[in-house]
Amino acid sequence: MNIKEVASKAGVSITTVSRVLNTPEKVNNKTREKVLSTMEELNYTPNWFARNLQTSRSNIIGVVMPDTLEISNMETAKGVEDIAHKHNSNIILVNTAYDPQTEKTQVMSLIERKIDGLILIQSLLDSEDIKVIRSKGIPFVFVGKNDNSEGENVVYTNYDEAVEEVINYLAYMNRKKIAVILPENQEFINREKLKGYIKAMKNNSLDINESYIIKTENSLEGGYVATSRLLDDIKPDAIFAATDTIAFGAIESIKQNGLTVDDVGVVGFEGLEAGAVVEPKLTTVIKPSYRMGLTAGRVLFDMIEDELCEDANSIMLQAKMKIRKSCGNKERIREIW
Amino acid sequence: MNIKEVASKAGVSITTVSRVLNTPEKVNNKTREKVLSTMEELNYTPNWFARNLQTSRSNIIGVVMPDTLEISNMETAKGVEDIAHKHNSNIILVNTAYDPQTEKTQVMSLIERKIDGLILIQSLLDSEDIKVIRSKGIPFVFVGKNDNSEGENVVYTNYDEAVEEVINYLAYMNRKKIAVILPENQEFINREKLKGYIKAMKNNSLDINESYIIKTENSLEGGYVATSRLLDDIKPDAIFAATDTIAFGAIESIKQNGLTVDDVGVVGFEGLEAGAVVEPKLTTVIKPSYRMGLTAGRVLFDMIEDELCEDANSIMLQAKMKIRKSCGNKERIREIW
DNA sequence: CTGAAAGCGCTAACAC
DNA sequence: GTGTTAGCGCTTTCAG
Numbered sequence: 001m002n003i004k005e006v007a008s009k010a011g012v013s014i015t016t017v018s019r020v021l022n023t024p025e026k027v028n029n030k031t032r033e034k035v036l037s038t039m040e041e042l043n044y045t046p047n048w049f050a051r052n053l054q055t056s057r058s059n060i061i062g063v064v065m066p067d068t069l070e071i072s073n074m075e076t077a078k079g080v081e082d083i084a085h086k087h088n089s090n091i092i093l094v095n096t097a098y099d100p101q102t103e104k105t106q107v108m109s110l111i112e113r114k115i116d117g118l119i120l121i122q123s124l125l126d127s128e129d130i131k132v133i134r135s136k137g138i139p140f141v142f143v144g145k146n147d148n149s150e151g152e153n154v155v156y157t158n159y160d161e162a163v164e165e166v167i168n169y170l171a172y173m174n175r176k177k178i179a180v181i182l183p184e185n186q187e188f189i190n191r192e193k194l195k196g197y198i199k200a201m202k203n204n205s206l207d208i209n210e211s212y213i214i215k216t217e218n219s220l221e222g223g224y225v226a227t228s229r230l231l232d233d234i235k236p237d238a239i240f241a242a243t244d245t246i247a248f249g250a251i252e253s254i255k256q257n258g259l260t261v262d263d264v265g266v267v268g269f270e271g272l273e274a275g276a277v278v279e280p281k282l283t284t285v286i287k288p289s290y291r292m293g294l295t296a297g298r299v300l301f302d303m304i305e306d307e308l309c310e311d312a313n314s315i316m317l318q319a320k321m322k323i324r325k326s327c328g329n330k331e332r333i334r335e336i337w
Numbered sequence: 338m339n340i341k342e343v344a345s346k347a348g349v350s351i352t353t354v355s356r357v358l359n360t361p362e363k364v365n366n367k368t369r370e371k372v373l374s375t376m377e378e379l380n381y382t383p384n385w386f387a388r389n390l391q392t393s394r395s396n397i398i399g400v401v402m403p404d405t406l407e408i409s410n411m412e413t414a415k416g417v418e419d420i421a422h423k424h425n426s427n428i429i430l431v432n433t434a435y436d437p438q439t440e441k442t443q444v445m446s447l448i449e450r451k452i453d454g455l456i457l458i459q460s461l462l463d464s465e466d467i468k469v470i471r472s473k474g475i476p477f478v479f480v481g482k483n484d485n486s487e488g489e490n491v492v493y494t495n496y497d498e499a500v501e502e503v504i505n506y507l508a509y510m511n512r513k514k515i516a517v518i519l520p521e522n523q524e525f526i527n528r529e530k531l532k533g534y535i536k537a538m539k540n541n542s543l544d545i546n547e548s549y550i551i552k553t554e555n556s557l558e559g560g561y562v563a564t565s566r567l568l569d570d571i572k573p574d575a576i577f578a579a580t581d582t583i584a585f586g587a588i589e590s591i592k593q594n595g596l597t598v599d600d601v602g603v604v605g606f607e608g609l610e611a612g613a614v615v616e617p618k619l620t621t622v623i624k625p626s627y628r629m630g631l632t633a634g635r636v637l638f639d640m641i642e643d644e645l646c647e648d649a650n651s652i653m654l655q656a657k658m659k660i661r662k663s664c665g666n667k668e669r670i671r672e673i674w
Numbered sequence: 675c676t677g678a679a680a681g682c683g684c685t686a687a688c689a690c
Numbered sequence: 691g692t693g694t695t696a697g698c699g700c701t702t703t704c705a706g
Contacts, residue, residue: 002699013677018701028675043472048451049393050699053386053682060429060450068415071406078405081432090450092397093430095418113397113427114385135380220613220674248614274611276557277585337557339683350693355685365691387683390698 001044010038021046052114059089061300062110065121066098066185072270072289073121076143079293080119080300087301089116098185100124111136117300119143119293122186139303141296141313146188153303155296155315159189162285162319163196166240166267171204173327175238175265178206181226181250182242183218190215193242193269212236216246223249231257237264238327244268244275247282251326265327276337281324288317338381347375358383389451396426398637399447402458403435403522409607409626410458413480416630417456417637424638426453435522437461448473454637456480456630459523476640478633478650483525490640492633492652496526499622499656500533503577503604508541510664512575512602515543518563518587519579520555527552530579530606549573553583560586568594574601575664581605581612584619588663602664613674618661625654 007014019027020035065073096103118140127148142154182190201208216222223246241247247268254264271286344351356364357372402410433440455477464485479491519527538545553559560583578584584605591601608623
């Protein structure tokens, strides 16, 4: 089923059929009607490859992320998708499982597929890879800073300042020995968060000790085990868990050890819905994931369509602290979510 | 930058270049080396449109779902993606927001994009739409039954039997007035679940009353409000929440009303990770989402590659009840997750 | 307003 | 092992 059949059946040339598809206003009313009806009749859909072979735009953009099961990544992807739809585009979603090699391979394969642009969430590409992408002339936007995002288009959130705020708050709540549990697969973000932690600890004249900072798997179990170790060992009076999932594990461990968050306060990071239903409800930092996706999408389509590749944008969206009960704030006692 | 330039620069014909790309073993070692190096030199990537114009396979499959933020949908998508990668394919992800019209439009646009196949998760398409897809010759697999999945390829889970098991268990725990809260956007699934509910209630000689069954938004708030209404009104001694999210809201409401799960037991459905961290931990039914994705992916690629479109597969994967403390099982008191 | 014909970049018979 | 050539289905000059 192709344009030729439609043409012959409608008694016109293929050019006319093509025109009905692309510039219908330039075709005589009657002819157009006829062509349209034979298209219907023959159940014809134009061949997208043939079309794009000319225009060489695919109306597809690639969205690459380390884990499609992390809800914040998907919120970002949804933001991108919402923008993409407005531009008549779809997204190809790729999961890299936090593996730089997989990411590289996947990105290259996307480029071969002639995607119009690329959104790289929590990218682990090295500067060499980025140079290659650039040389292919594919517009791309990072979501989340990384070691090579300097001077590139990047939409990010201020992890360091957000953590600083968290620690300041814990200090204000009279916590002195504040430990940190980091997920082992997010090196760059961890560095940012630690920056804020260290700055705030110093500003509040609190002790920083290497044994206060530990890394673990980003899971309930990881948080649980890490916290149990901390409780046995340095006995902190507060724990900053760098992800909500770790925080949930931490709370569980504290409870199982017969302690409460009055003894050991917990703050998470991310803003998972579950934070409102754990007991006690989790104080956390809400990442603006969806808005990051929207913003990154807009920047990307600006580049694709207006070819405004001039200056790189570096756009920061604020993370927001959400105070609930898990670090001992009594005033929050009647709050529902 | 095209195959022609590479050919002339390497001093060979375009056929040879093409062969290096597709059947490298059929090209003389030296020639191949030379071609490969000039490709490198010219930073050449083959034009995917031109390629597919011939083979008319895109190596893309469409995955359509009502909500990309529902973790179980994404688990299914991940299963599909894992299979797709093995077949050198990518997935285009589409969000329909539970709107049949959007789903239809999106599916049609995917078909124009010449996707090789389609995975339809919780589809709301009508039989007319399905006929159209079929007429285009695109292989597709449903994940989750629906009103039109009879006689089509479908991978599903046995909602009715799973709910039956839940109700039997509650009856065994001596609960008599068992209410149900359903999410308002999942009509078909609700019907299946109600089937199991009614069957089990009858088998256990328990009263069924219309006011025991209510629908609400699929959210914490929805579950909270619905439960509060039930507690004011018919005062059930157990609630089957048809989604975990609703269950979390229900537990919150029970607590806020000064009751415990000894008064009103709660069982959810889905197996969200958060179920292990709420207080009390949630008894629920675990949906085999990831395996459904894997299975659907395998079936789809069988159809795409071997063109085995003969008999439609109808594959059921068992949902599994996970008993924790939220319906008053004292034996589970020491369990961690 | 319509049609003929020349590609878009690549693959795949078919010859050599 | 390699090259020639005829398309894949469409868009787009260029004539009429």
